[in-house]
Amino acid sequence: MAEDGTGYDVARIEVLDGREAIRKRPGMFVGSIGERGLHQLVFDAVGRAVDQFLAGRCGSVDVTLMVDGGVRVADDGLRDPFGIDEDTGAPGLEALLTGFPADHWPNGRRSVTISHFNVGLFVVNALSSRLTAEVRCEGGYRVREYACGAEVGPTTAVVKSTAGNGTTIAFWPDTGIFETTQCSFAGLAARFRQLAFLNRGLRISLTDERPAGGTRAVSFRYPDGVRDFVAALDAETGTPFGRDVIGFEREDPRMAGTMEVALAWGGSDEERTLGFANSGATVEGGTHLDGFRDGVTAAVAAYVRGQGLPAADADLCAHRIGTGLRAVVSVKLDRPEFLGSTRGLLGNADVRMCVGEAVREHLGAWFEERPEQATEIVDRIVRGTHEL
Structure with a gap:
């Protein structure tokens, strides 16, 4: 009961849903609006790619820290559709980017736990001012773009590409939400090295295009796990x-x-x-x-x-x-x-x-x-x- 006697009832409850809730309370989903939370976005994007490796659908993951503050995560997976996977029935990229699938929480030995939160691509998308998803398969590719979690325009389909197979997620963390958009190269490299140890045969690389003196890069792969x-x-x-x-x-x-x-x-x-x-x-x-x-x-x-x-x-x-x-x-x-x-x-x-x-x-x-x-x-x- 408030001092003025007006009280607090159901009419005063503010209901937040979907990406609105994520953007309103980002700390609930990534733990911090500082560097730690920023790294959670990277880990969740990388987690999807490592899951593809564990399912036997790709062999390498390449992460790039771009000059403009963006992060690009690319894999060489054979197939990762935007829609429902016809072979497995699993949700495709569209579902992962625009909502929480019923089984989005880590479930099964082929679901890697990279961060404490593991909330997936939906949160990455919602907390990014811009995100692009590109799927390359069978000589062509499709691209979809989002802004603050909402789709921007129709999907672009291109045929006769020579870029090979795979999926690339590129995102730019929202500067209006995060205190910094500068990821720590050393911090990310340490976790990726650990992932390579724990997933025998996985090749994971990290490239930093930001240094004025030139690009720096590391790559990890451990055949003996x-x-x-x-x-x-x-x-x-x-x-x-x-x-x-x-x-x-x-x-x-x-x-x-x-x-x-x-x-x-x-x-x-x-x-x-x-x-x-x-x-x-x-x-x-x-x-x-x-x-x-x-x-x-x-x-x-x-x-x-x-x-x-x-x-x-x-x-x-x-x-x-x-x-x-x-x-x-x-x-x-x-x-x-x-x-x-x-x-x-x-x-x-x-x-x-x-x-x-x-x-x-x-x-x-x-x-x-x-x-x-x-x-x-x-x-x-x-x-x-x-x-x-």
């Missing part, structure tokens, strides 16, 4: 271990998904274990990391017992298992369950058991095949030192 990731983690410490990275990939129907795990000991005593679910960082942990630690502990303890070492040594292993450990645990699930809106903590109960079992079996087999290295690793854990 998370194994390359672990090797890079250890190299960053300045004390590389120079030994094999232990790694494996497995699909388990009990958790409705796949796991990709890589680990190694060496270099320094510091532990660095990273977890990801559907390519998104789980900074708060979760069942996949719990299962990983269960599996490593079980494998090391079993080796200690098998060597006839004292039971006390097995107990020490459980506490010192992370000494010098570098590891990446990546799961891709059909139905990921996150505890919290930021998707930082994975909650799928079956994942812990499945990952733990797989790690115990694979690491145990690796110990048996390489007894000399296994002895060195276990001895290091028991003594709590990095001197191998």
Whole structure:
């Protein structure tokens, strides 16, 4: 009840819908009107392209930061129609750019989680003063243009193009909404490098046309996926271990998904274990990391017992298992369950058991095949030192 006694009733409620709501309250959709929110737009545009890669429809994604503040995201996908996909029934570009499809939230192992929000192309379109979508296929291409989320004019169709197949989304973040339209080259490059590690075989590049001194560019592709990731983690410490990275990939129907795990000991005593679910960082942990630690502990303890070492040594292993450990645990699930809106903590109960079992079996087999290295690793854990 207001002081003047007029009160607050349904007549005073302002209802916002669609792109109007997004433009009125951008922070609800991208978290910030500063650089962080700006990067969310880039990540959501890139996410669509990476989804195409995961579906086996493209092999590379090229991101360009243009001189005029625009961002261009291009892929080499074979087919990405404006309308409904006749083969899969999935919504085409038109639906993604002009509304929230019923299944737009990350759902399935072929839906990558790049940002905390993952609200898709509709938000990118609504928060851009201008956006163009171009689809190239079978010798021709179609172009559609939007302003602040609304379509501008009819679709332009051109035939006999030699540009090859693929889709290009170019957008210019609205300067009336964002405090800055200058993306951080280093910030984007770091996330794209991570994506390339987590999606083996994906080539993703970032080109910056803005520097006065000339264009700068980086390109990432890692054929060994998370194994390359672990090797890079250890190299960053300045004390590389120079030994094999232990790694494996497995699909388990009990958790409705796949796991990709890589680990190694060496270099320094510091532990660095990273977890990801559907390519998104789980900074708060979760069942996949719990299962990983269960599996490593079980494998090391079993080796200690098998060597006839004292039971006390097995107990020490459980506490010192992370000494010098570098590891990446990546799961891709059909139905990921996150505890919290930021998707930082994975909650799928079956994942812990499945990952733990797989790690115990694979690491145990690796110990048996390489007894000399296994002895060195276990001895290091028991003594709590990095001197191998």
